[in-house]
Amino acid sequence: xxxxxxxxxxxxxxxxxxxxxxxxASLGLVVMxxxxxxxxxxxxxxxxxxxxxxxxxxxxDTIDRYIAKHAxxxxxxxxxxxxxxxxLARMLVDINVPRAKLMWLMSGxxxxxxxEIVSHLNVVEMMMAMQKMRARQSPGNQAHVTxxxxxxxxxxxxxxxxxxxxxxxxxxxxxxxxxxxxxALALLIGSQTxxxxxxxxxxxxxxxxxxxxxxxxxxxxxxxxxxxxxxxxRDGDDTPWSKGLLASAYASRGIKxxxxxxxxxxxxxxxxxxxxxxxxxxxxxxxxKGSGAQGVQNGSISCIALPSALPGGVRAVLAENLMAASLGxxxxxxxxxxxxxxxxxxxxxxxxxFLPGTDFITSGYSSMPRKxxxxxxxxxxxxxxxxxxxxxxxxxxxxxxxxxxxxxVLEIRTKAARAMQTAFAKLGFPNITDEEVxxxxxxxxxxxxxxxxxxxxxxxxxxxxxxxxTALDVVAALDQAGFEDIAANVLAMQKVRIAGDxxxxxxxxxxxxxxxxxxxxRNAYQGPGTGFRLCGEHWERLSAIPQARSAAxxxxxxAGNPGIRLQPxxxxxxxxxxxxxxxxxxxxxxxxxxxxxxxxxxxxxxALIEGIExxxxxxxxxxxxxxxxxxxxxxxxxxxxxxxIAIGVQSKGTTVIQRRGLAPLNNLxxxxxxxxLSREAYLQIGANAASHAMRRPPSxxxxxxxxxxxxxxxxxxxxxHKREVSCIVPGKSAVEMQAFHxx
Amino acid sequence: MTAxxxxxxxxxxxxxxxxxxxxxxxxxxxxxxxxDLTIRRETLIRQAVLAEQEGYPQLGRNFRRAAxxxxxxxxxxxxxxxxxxxxxxxxxELLALSQEIAARYDAPETGAYIREAxxxxxxxxxxxxxxxx
Numbered sequence: 062x063x064x065x066x067x068x069x070x071x072x073x074x075x076x077x078x079x080x081x082x083x084x085x086a087s088l089g090l091v092v093m094x095x096x097x098x099x100x101x102x103x104x105x106x107x108x109x110x111x112x113x114x115x116x117x118x119x120x121x122d123t124i125d126r127y128i129a130k131h132a133x134x135x136x137x138x139x140x141x142x143x144x145x146x147x148x149l150a151r152m153l154v155d156i157n158v159p160r161a162k163l164m165w166l167m168s169g170x171x172x173x174x175x176x177e178i179v180s181h182l183n184v185v186e187m188m189m190a191m192q193k194m195r196a197r198q199s200p201g202n203q204a205h206v207t208x209x210x211x212x213x214x215x216x217x218x219x220x221x222x223x224x225x226x227x228x229x230x231x232x233x234x235x236x237x238x239x240x241x242x243x244x245a246l247a248l249l250i251g252s253q254t255x256x257x258x259x260x261x262x263x264x265x266x267x268x269x270x271x272x273x274x275x276x277x278x279x280x281x282x283x284x285x286x287x288x289x290x291x292x293x294x295r296d297g298d299d300t301p302w303s304k305g306l307l308a309s310a311y312a313s314r315g316i317k318x319x320x321x322x323x324x325x326x327x328x329x330x331x332x333x334x335x336x337x338x339x340x341x342x343x344x345x346x347x348x349x350k351g352s353g354a355q356g357v358q359n360g361s362i363s364c365i366a367l368p369s370a371l372p373g374g375v376r377a378v379l380a381e382n383l384m385a386a387s388l389g390x391x392x393x394x395x396x397x398x399x400x401x402x403x404x405x406x407x408x409x410x411x412x413x414x415f416l417p418g419t420d421f422i423t424s425g426y427s428s429m430p431r432k433x434x435x436x437x438x439x440x441x442x443x444x445x446x447x448x449x450x451x452x453x454x455x456x457x458x459x460x461x462x463x464x465x466x467x468x469x470v471l472e473i474r475t476k477a478a479r480a481m482q483t484a485f486a487k488l489g490f491p492n493i494t495d496e497e498v499x500x501x502x503x504x505x506x507x508x509x510x511x512x513x514x515x516x517x518x519x520x521x522x523x524x525x526x527x528x529x530x531t532a533l534d535v536v537a538a539l540d541q542a543g544f545e546d547i548a549a550n551v552l553a554m555q556k557v558r559i560a561g562d563x564x565x566x567x568x569x570x571x572x573x574x575x576x577x578x579x580x581x582x583r584n585a586y587q588g589p590g591t592g593f594r595l596c597g598e599h600w601e602r603l604s605a606i607p608q609a610r611s612a613a614x615x616x617x618x619x620a621g622n623p624g625i626r627l628q629p630x631x632x633x634x635x636x637x638x639x640x641x642x643x644x645x646x647x648x649x650x651x652x653x654x655x656x657x658x659x660x661x662x663x664x665x666x667x668a669l670i671e672g673i674e675x676x677x678x679x680x681x682x683x684x685x686x687x688x689x690x691x692x693x694x695x696x697x698x699x700x701x702x703x704x705x706i707a708i709g710v711q712s713k714g715t716t717v718i719q720r721r722g723l724a725p726l727n728n729l730x731x732x733x734x735x736x737x738l739s740r741e742a743y744l745q746i747g748a749n750a751a752s753h754a755m756r757r758p759p760s761x762x763x764x765x766x767x768x769x770x771x772x773x774x775x776x777x778x779x780x781x782h783k784r785e786v787s788c789i790v791p792g793k794s795a796v797e798m799q800a801f802h803x804x
Numbered sequence: 805m806t807a808x809x810x811x812x813x814x815x816x817x818x819x820x821x822x823x824x825x826x827x828x829x830x831x832x833x834x835x836x837x838x839x840d841l842t843i844r845r846e847t848l849i850r851q852a853v854l855a856e857q858e859g860y861p862q863l864g865r866n867f868r869r870a871a872x873x874x875x876x877x878x879x880x881x882x883x884x885x886x887x888x889x890x891x892x893x894x895x896x897e898l899l900a901l902s903q904e905i906a907a908r909y910d911a912p913e914t915g916a917y918i919r920e921a922x923x924x925x926x927x928x929x930x931x932x933x934x935x936x937x
Binding site for chain 2: 552556580
């Protein structure tokens with residue numbers, strides 16, 4: 062077959078490295094509306110649910126049995142299940158229906174009903190609904206902090222930077238499970254270094270996880286995975302009741318709990334029985350709710366590539382986020398595992414959560430480079446942070462990350478790594494060297510870190526776990542080492558546990574350790590003018606990215622050195638046939654000194670004159686005061702030119718060749734993209750102007766091809782033009798100038 | 805229970821004065837113990853009431869079970885979780901566990917929850933078979 066070169070080129074694009082598969086419900090390859098999904102229905106007899114979605118209680122599996130008893134609200138079920146799903150879908154989008162009303166109705170819905178409702182929404186409507194239904198009014202974000210060398214100084218430094226960048230929660234895990242106590246400790250110390258209140262967790266096996274919490278090293282857990290079929294749940298080695306008890310167990314120790322579920326997990330495990338991924342996720346969410354967990358991380362999480370391979374997969378992932386929020390659950394909305402090879406596709410998917418805002422936009426933003434991400438890479442990582450910040454600034458959206466300066470980052474990383482070093486020394490753990498601390502501050506990734514004795518670290522971590530030391534000893538060690546502020550913050554993290562406020566739905570702590578949750582920061586969105594608005598001081602902070610420069614910095618108020626001095630000629634000679642006029646703008650070699658391509662005004666004039674003279678003509682320099690417009694500069698110059706030909710030059714370098722008698726915008730040659738010109742170009746423009754005067758054919762002017770020039774220099778061009786406009790003197794006549802080149 | 809008189813006061817006292825005592829100064833004086841930094845049964849009940857008032861009945865019930873579980877030692881707590889996983893316990897072991905937790909730790913809601921699990925897991929064949937004697 063013939064090959065199209067365009068098809069060949071496109072085949073190499075990142076998006077074509079992604080996998081796409083056709084729907085096949087018999088294999089579970091369907092995100093929503095599988096023909097095997099049941100129809101919504103409920104039977105309630107004497108206040109007990111006896112059938113769900115066409116399944117009678119004698120046929121209930123353990124999940125049906127659990128959600129019938131614990132999750133579905135019998136009081137609202139009759140009303141909600143009798144309502145048209147389209148009407149409920151409209152209510153989700155309707156700004157006049159408050160969140161609480163919908164939460165009550167949704168609490169009476171069965172899994173199939175929940176699916177039917179969201180199936181009526183397109184993604185824009187889902188985003189509208191998400192904006193209203195998320196639990197906490199202020200959106201937030203979570204970061205992953207890991208490194209494959211498991212260097213404690215680097216981990217503390219990374220945690221400190223992530224906290225400085227405004228993440229509300231930090232999650233770590235281990236390459237070697239036995240390092241968990243040290244990783245949790247590094248995360249705790251680092252997270253409390255720039256300010257207090259950041260929640261932390263270490264994702265490890267439940268027993269170990271709970272023990273870390275008991276030592277006061279962690280404040281939340283989100284390792285509790287549930288699945289939407291009995292078989293998958295059993296393969297996950299749990300029952301609804303074991304997970305439920307675990308949720309209570311964590312709460313009994315003051316640890317915030319979030320479950321994990323997401324589309325595609327059951328299909329991957331081979332037990333989806335032909336049901337759609339979203340239907341099974343709806344069952345998971347009711348299981349989560351029935352257990353009394355305050356929230357869930359969903360959005361397919363590590364399975365994301367599976368729904369993404371199917372039609373409508375990314376929409377289904379937003380649908381599951383929305384479903385969870387509508388049930389009153391906190392949602393950490395995925396965007397953590399690699400979802401595509403294509404940056405364009407990844408960003409498009411991200412916007413579905415980024416724009417409406419969720420409780421946590423990502424279930425873990427990789428705050429370090431991908432290679433150090435022990436959760437299997439990260440969808441967005443340290444290299445992408447500036448893009449994230451710029452998109453927030455573009456959209457005036459808070460997606461949970463704050464701009465920082467390199468200086469502040471270096472300072473806070475140093476402080477955290479030093480604190481970790483001294484805490485290790487005081488607690489009798491293996492030495493952290495000065496060399497490690499220094500490397501932890503500036504390193505790109507853990508490849509740059511000196512090696513540690515892993516065996517010694519593991520032995521010490523084991524002893525730490527088994528021994529009597531707790532977070533209180535960490536507080537004392539930091540305090541004695543002179544890190545009183547970090548010690549106070551770590552202590553405050555213990556203190557808030559006593560109050561238990563951060564167990565509330567969607568709870569995070571602010572920098573004063575006050576809880577912001579669904580109870581204290583209620584999402585009151587009801588349309589424009591309500592709910593979370595990024596404005597005032599907060600908006601100023603998020604928009605102040607360090608790359609943004611002031612106008613004065615970009616185009617200095619006092620021009621430097623134009624390389625030329627212009628002086629009026631007291632008695633100008635009369636116009637002659639052998640001349641070409643160079644008509645310069647009012648700021649030329651005055652308030653401005655340089656054109657956009659970088660040449661000084663002196664160099665530009667010298668090139669133009671040389672070009673004109675190369676054809677045997679003479680240049681006459683005339684400064685125009687009454688206009689800054691390029692066309693009018695040429696027009697006015699041509700009017701004054703003995704040959705009728707003039708070159709109009711704006712101070713930013715935009716140039717035109719004009720003939721007397723032509724309308725201002727109807728010129729001989731226009732060079733509208735000043736950044737693309739050069740000395741050679743100005744030389745040829747001079748020569749061409751002379752050729753036009755002599756009625757000879759002009760030659761092509763060499764112009765660089767750079768499609769990004771306008772993009773790069775548009776602000777500078779605008780500021781320079783603004784300066785030139787400010788130099789206009791209305792009614793002032795043109796003045797012929799004599800040029801004195803600096804030598 | 806190792807709680808001395810001080811920490812008993814802390815448990816009964818309303819949250820603010822108790823929290824006031826958790827200071828860096830008191831840590832330096834050795835007046836704070838890890839026990840002082842644990843969440844109390846009463847606190848979890850208060851969170852449960854709040855959750856129920858806010859329209860989160862399941863969260864409330866979870867906090868009520870959690871309030872009861874504050875009395876369980878860590879190893880007992882982890883063992884109870886382990887028992888509720890698939891094929892870990894027999895029907896009668898779960899019933900015994902339910903009674904023990906309810907009676908010994910004043911945890912009726914947790915006891916009922918474990919009994920409910922025993923019935924459900926039994927019906928679905930998710931229990932360990934009784935050891936033949």
